[in-house]
Amino acid sequence: MARAATLLRGLALATLVGWPAAGSPSSFAVDAGPAIPARDDEIVERLPAHVGDAAQRRAARAAERAQRARLQAHPDELGLALQAARDALGRGRRRGDPRELGTVEAVLAPWWKQAQPPPEVRLMRATVHQSQHEFAAALVDLDALLALPALALQVRAQAELTRAGVQQVLGHLAEAEAGCRRLAGTAFIALGDGARRNALACLAELASLQGRDTAASAALARLANAPSTDVPGDAPGWLQLMRAELAQRRGDPAAGPLFAAALQSDPDVYTRCAYADWLLDAGRPGEVLALLAGHEAADPVLLRVALAERAAFGARDARTRRDTRLLGERFDAALLRGDRSHGREQSRYELDLRGDPAAALRLAQANWRVQHEPADAVALVRAARAAGRDAAADEVWRFLHETGGRDARLAAGGAAAGPFLPGPTAARDGLPMNGSPS
Amino acid sequence: MIRRLLAALALAVIAGSAAAHKASDAYVTLRVAGAEVSARLDIALRDLDRDLDLDADADDRLSWREVRTRWSDIAALARAGLVPIADGAACTPATPGNAPGAEAPPALAMHSDGRYAVVRLSWHCAAAVRQLEADYRLFARTDPTHRGIVRYARDDGPLQLAVLGPGAGPVRLHLPGPPAVATPAAPDTAIAVAAAGAQALAASPAFATVRAAQATGADADASSGPAAFGGFVREGIHHILIGYDHILFLLSLLLPSVWQRRREAAPATGRMHTRWVPATDGRRALAGVLKVVTAFTLAHSITLALSVFDVVDPPSRWVESTIAASVVLAALNNVWPLIAEARWKLTFVFGLVHGFGFASALKDAGLAQGDLVSPLLGFNLGVEIGQLCIVGLVLPLAWSSRATRTYRGAFAGGSLAIAGVAALWLVQRAFDLSLIAG
Numbered sequence: 001m002a003r004a005a006t007l008l009r010g011l012a013l014a015t016l017v018g019w020p021a022a023g024s025p026s027s028f029a030v031d032a033g034p035a036i037p038a039r040d041d042e043i044v045e046r047l048p049a050h051v052g053d054a055a056q057r058r059a060a061r062a063a064e065r066a067q068r069a070r071l072q073a074h075p076d077e078l079g080l081a082l083q084a085a086r087d088a089l090g091r092g093r094r095r096g097d098p099r100e101l102g103t104v105e106a107v108l109a110p111w112w113k114q115a116q117p118p119p120e121v122r123l124m125r126a127t128v129h130q131s132q133h134e135f136a137a138a139l140v141d142l143d144a145l146l147a148l149p150a151l152a153l154q155v156r157a158q159a160e161l162t163r164a165g166v167q168q169v170l171g172h173l174a175e176a177e178a179g180c181r182r183l184a185g186t187a188f189i190a191l192g193d194g195a196r197r198n199a200l201a202c203l204a205e206l207a208s209l210q211g212r213d214t215a216a217s218a219a220l221a222r223l224a225n226a227p228s229t230d231v232p233g234d235a236p237g238w239l240q241l242m243r244a245e246l247a248q249r250r251g252d253p254a255a256g257p258l259f260a261a262a263l264q265s266d267p268d269v270y271t272r273c274a275y276a277d278w279l280l281d282a283g284r285p286g287e288v289l290a291l292l293a294g295h296e297a298a299d300p301v302l303l304r305v306a307l308a309e310r311a312a313f314g315a316r317d318a319r320t321r322r323d324t325r326l327l328g329e330r331f332d333a334a335l336l337r338g339d340r341s342h343g344r345e346q347s348r349y350e351l352d353l354r355g356d357p358a359a360a361l362r363l364a365q366a367n368w369r370v371q372h373e374p375a376d377a378v379a380l381v382r383a384a385r386a387a388g389r390d391a392a393a394d395e396v397w398r399f400l401h402e403t404g405g406r407d408a409r410l411a412a413g414g415a416a417a418g419p420f421l422p423g424p425t426a427a428r429d430g431l432p433m434n435g436s437p438s
Numbered sequence: 439m440i441r442r443l444l445a446a447l448a449l450a451v452i453a454g455s456a457a458a459h460k461a462s463d464a465y466v467t468l469r470v471a472g473a474e475v476s477a478r479l480d481i482a483l484r485d486l487d488r489d490l491d492l493d494a495d496a497d498d499r500l501s502w503r504e505v506r507t508r509w510s511d512i513a514a515l516a517r518a519g520l521v522p523i524a525d526g527a528a529c530t531p532a533t534p535g536n537a538p539g540a541e542a543p544p545a546l547a548m549h550s551d552g553r554y555a556v557v558r559l560s561w562h563c564a565a566a567v568r569q570l571e572a573d574y575r576l577f578a579r580t581d582p583t584h585r586g587i588v589r590y591a592r593d594d595g596p597l598q599l600a601v602l603g604p605g606a607g608p609v610r611l612h613l614p615g616p617p618a619v620a621t622p623a624a625p626d627t628a629i630a631v632a633a634a635g636a637q638a639l640a641a642s643p644a645f646a647t648v649r650a651a652q653a654t655g656a657d658a659d660a661s662s663g664p665a666a667f668g669g670f671v672r673e674g675i676h677h678i679l680i681g682y683d684h685i686l687f688l689l690s691l692l693l694p695s696v697w698q699r700r701r702e703a704a705p706a707t708g709r710m711h712t713r714w715v716p717a718t719d720g721r722r723a724l725a726g727v728l729k730v731v732t733a734f735t736l737a738h739s740i741t742l743a744l745s746v747f748d749v750v751d752p753p754s755r756w757v758e759s760t761i762a763a764s765v766v767l768a769a770l771n772n773v774w775p776l777i778a779e780a781r782w783k784l785t786f787v788f789g790l791v792h793g794f795g796f797a798s799a800l801k802d803a804g805l806a807q808g809d810l811v812s813p814l815l816g817f818n819l820g821v822e823i824g825q826l827c828i829v830g831l832v833l834p835l836a837w838s839s840r841a842t843r844t845y846r847g848a849f850a851g852g853s854l855a856i857a858g859v860a861a862l863w864l865v866q867r868a869f870d871l872s873l874i875a876g
Contacts, residue, residue: 034545034556037502044546045483045500045553047493058496065491098461099484102581109582297551299460314755314870318798329550330460337463337585337601 048095048297071107078118081107085124092131096269096298101128119145119155126162133341133370135166142166157188157195164202168209171372173403177206197223201242208246209374211404217246237266241274248278249374251408256282263291269298276304281409285311302327303345306353324353343367344379357386365392372399378409460551462581466520467597468590470570470613475522475529475561480547480554481576486512489580502546505555509544516557519576520586523608525569529561567592571608578605667816670800674820677799678828683761683863684792685828686856688734690768691781692832693849695726696840699779712775714849716841723837729782731829737789738796739818745797746814757794758867764788765860772853796821 037044050057067084074080084107092100104124111117112125126141142163145151151159160183167176184199201223208216220243224235244258259275272295276288288308295301306323313320331346343363351360360383368380377396384393400406465480483500487493490511494504505512522529542558570590577584584604589597592613602609678684697714704711717723744750768784771777777784800817839845 034542034547036543036545040501040503040506042502043499044502044505045487047484047487047498047500049498054497057498061493061496061498098583099488099581102462102577102583105582106580109579313753314758314867316758316798316867317754318801319751320754322801326550333460333463333550333587336587336599337461339461 046297048091048097051094076110078111078121081110082120082124089124089127093270094268096300098131101131104128119148119151123155123159123162126159130162130166132339135170135370138166139163153188153191157183157191161198161202164206168206169371169373171399171403173206173209177203180206197239201239205242205246208249209403209405211406213246213250213406217243217250220246234265235261237262237264237271241266241271244278245274245374249407249409251411269295269301273298273300273304276301276308280304280307280311283311285309296323299327299330299342300345302330303349303353307348310353320353324349327353340366344371344376347379347383351383351386357383357388361387361389361392368395374405374407374409377405377407381410462577462584464519464576464584464586465549465554466586466588466590468522468572468588468611470567470590470592472566473524473563474532475524475563475567475570477520477522477559479516479520479557479559479576480549481512481516481519481557482549482552482554483546484552485577485581485584486515486555489515489577505546506544509555512544512555513557513559516555516576517559519574519604520559521573521575522561522563523571523573524563524567525565527564528573529563532560532562567613570611570613572600572602572611573608574602574604574606576604667812670813670816671820671823673800674796674817674822675824675827676820677796677817678821678824681795681799683765683860684795686860687761687765687768687788687792688825688828689832690765690772690853690856691730691734691785692727692829693836693853694772694775694781695730695833696723696836697849698722699775714846720837726781727829727833730785731825733782733786734789734792734825735822737786738793738821741790741793742796742800742818743814745794746800746810752794754794754798755867755870757791757798759864760788760791761795762860762863762867764791766857766864769853769857769860773850773857 050060052060064087067080067087071077071080071084085104088100088103088107092098092103105112105128108117108121108124111121114121116122117125122141122145126138126145129135129138129141142159145159146156146163160179164176164179164183167173167179180199180202184196184203188195188199201220204216204219204223207213207219220239224239224243240258240262244255244262247253247255247258255278259271259278263271263275272291276291279285279288279291285308288304289312292301292305292308296305302323306320306327309317309320309323315321327349331342331349334340334342344367347360347363347367350356350363361380364376364380364383368376377400380396381393384390396410400410462482462485464482464485466477468475468477483492483505486505487500490508492500492504492508517531542556545556546553547556548554572588572590574586574588576586582604586602586604588600588602588611590600590611590613591597595614598612598614600609600611694714696717698717698719699712700715701710701712703709741750768788771781771784796817800813836845
């Protein structure tokens with residue numbers, strides 16, 4: 001009796017003090033009913049944060065305002081508009097905010113709809129289209145640019161690289177590799193070491209996607225360890241990210257520290273989500289929540305947060321359900337405006353959060369018709385397995401067989417896989433429920 | 439991923455930002471009644487800050503003061519952003535858009551990606567509206583990728599949907615009803631969705647609140663006042679009556695209250711032991727019931743409040759599992775009593791956990807940030823009413839049949855059955871399985 005009472009007292013105590021205050025103002029369900037905040041000093045919205053301390057942030061904001069004012073006074077000044085567009089793209093990448101793509105279009109409005117805009121504008125337009133998953137439109141502009149006989153070397157290099165990126169997403173690996181090989185050639189030698197390192201990394205990445213991943217891994221490691229003659233300092237974040245993603249595809253635990261290093265030098269939304277996926281696969285949802293706290297405005301971040309909450313707190317937890325619901329609303333909103341570029345992520349939402357493998361499979365199939373990145377393959381294979389329709393993923397196996405690609409995440413149990421021979425065992429085995437990357 | 443390389447080329451900062459945040463949308467509800475047109479516009483504070491520089495102290499956060507004091511500018515921007523055109527002639531503003539307080543007070547609404555300013559506008563048209571067009575211009579100069587998600591109806595008819603791009607010129611809204619003239623093919627900037635589409639949309643969670651508002655005939659602001667309070671009372675009653683775990687917990691504690699423990703010698707052996715016998719003192723039995731009920735009420739009220747005010751927010755897997763465990767223990771305590779007389783202590787300790795369970799239901803019911811006190815009181819009141827109904831139903835029955843053999847059988851068998859069911863709950867909640875309902 002005394003022991004029971006002690007036990008009960010202990011339980012009560014745990015109930016009261018066992019969890020830190022959640023304290024986030026967003027822990028209530030969405031309600032579109034209007035409300036009037038009670039206090040004047042209540043914070044009603046957090047804006048995308050600027051980088052640096054208070055003074056630097058203020059200065060950055062002031063600079064943005066000044067730039068906007070100058071542009072309003074001189075909307076036809078190309079140099080000014082291009083600088084504003086580049087700044088907007090940089091912010092968009094860091095924060096993962098598609099509004100900035102609208103800003104690019106707005107500042108370049110005088111040239112945006114032209115059939116033959118200035119090359120820099122055309123390159124920018126291709127980049128915006130690429131970011132909006134309008135790959136065909138992006139290729140039209142890039143091909144036209146590269147066909148120009150006289151084009152500034154920098155613009156040509158960037159166009160080659162952007163085009164290689166688009167071709168890689170589309171699964172045209174040979175096309176992409178040809179572009180990177182041109183970029184690594186003597187024609188671009190005047191651009192210096194930085195451009196060459198980009199070309200080499202691009203080639204290594206494509207080699208890794210075609211089964212030559214040991215050589216690719218070594219090549220990327222060499223690039224990371226040989227300091228650039230142009231840009232001193234540690235290996236840049238993008239290079240560490242490439243190495244991390246390659247290690248992840250190979251099932252190499254070295255991926256973790258590489259992701260962490262990439263995040264250190266380049267804390268953007270993409271890197272954050274990539275690292276979160278790796279942590280989710282490793283069964284470390286608590287770290288995911290710490291990593292992503294405060295960045296939930298971005299849809300891919302919210303998806304990982306909900307997956308981590310599900311793993312850490314359970315599917316019935318109020319937080320899991322709230323964020324799952326929010327995510328659903330954002331997908332609905334995207335659908336309303338005709339944006340179907342979220343297929344990969346939405347498939348994962350249907351599969352891992354809503355438990356609807358049939359819907360997940362439909363989305364993953366539609367996505368695979370457009371994109372052939374490793375994560376697209378993972379999405380389709382997982383959805384097909386969960387829906388009990390292994391044959392639906394045959395296209396993925398065929399593609400991997402043709403290109404020579406391999407990915408440990410596609411193998412049963414997550415162990416490193418040999419060259420892909422989609423045997424019945426590999427196809428039938430289930431995957432862990434929580435958090436496979438997308 | 440090659441896309442990431444683009445950021446690395448120092449020559450031109452161009453980055454592929456995958457679609458990420460929710461894009462910029464404004465939500466417009468527009469109603470036509472005779473010659474009057476009225477609208478509610480929900481515009482993201484994020485977007486308003488970009489155009490109006492609301493963040494006066496440049497701390498990357500918007501306080502309610504910063505928003506409220508600029509309300510006339512916000513209303514003017516909204517006013518300029520939407521012009522209804524009735525039968526070819528623009529309607530005239532019925533209230534000056536820059537007179538704060540003239541119509542609805544400044545208010546905010548939560549959407550899936552943050553807070554939105556709620557602006558109400560109305561117009562006066564020359565005659566009863568037959569054909570309606572909307573000239574949507576919001577953010578045309580700063581974000582061409584912005585969209586207006588417009589739901590519109592004549593009188594209280596079903597809402598139809600159109601998605602409007604800014605600056606595309608007047609777009610026909612296909613008003614139903616006798617005065618309207620049906621027209622084919624909307625311009626390509628408007629995706630007019632037929633009734634079926636709008637219904638599908640209405641079924642999506644994003645528009646649940648709109649549906650609710652339609653049902654009450656109001657415009658989605660029934661979040662306060664007596665109607666909402668009553669709603670939370672009903673929600674509380676509903677929750678305890680459908681929450682079998684709470685009912686079984688209470689039942690397990692109430693069943694022995696019509697008995698008392700008596701220490702006596704066994705007729706055969708003469709050894710002293712304690713056993714249940716029918717209670718003789720009605721007042722003492724009632725006092726026991728009151729203690730149990732009060733302890734439960736106090737305990738769950740404490741944790742319900744703590745959770746709603748975000749002081750503690752334990753994972754639901756833990757809460758739900760512990761609730762199941764509490765039912766097991768309470769039921770087993772009847773068969774093998776550990777705490778026979780002072781059951782209110784047991785009730786209090788586990789009541790704390792049940793309170794967390796109530797909290798997640800209350801959060802699901804949709805709390806708008808701001809006024810927490812009245813939903814909390816209403817919901818708790820509902821729980822108490824439901825609880826008293828159960829007590830009022832069970833107690834007289836138990837009292838009148840307490841001396842019968844049936845009751846003794848039902849007591850032991852029922853307690854064991856309850857413990858069994860709850861043990862299954864415990865397993866499935868702790869391990870996220872689904873074995874039985876509940």
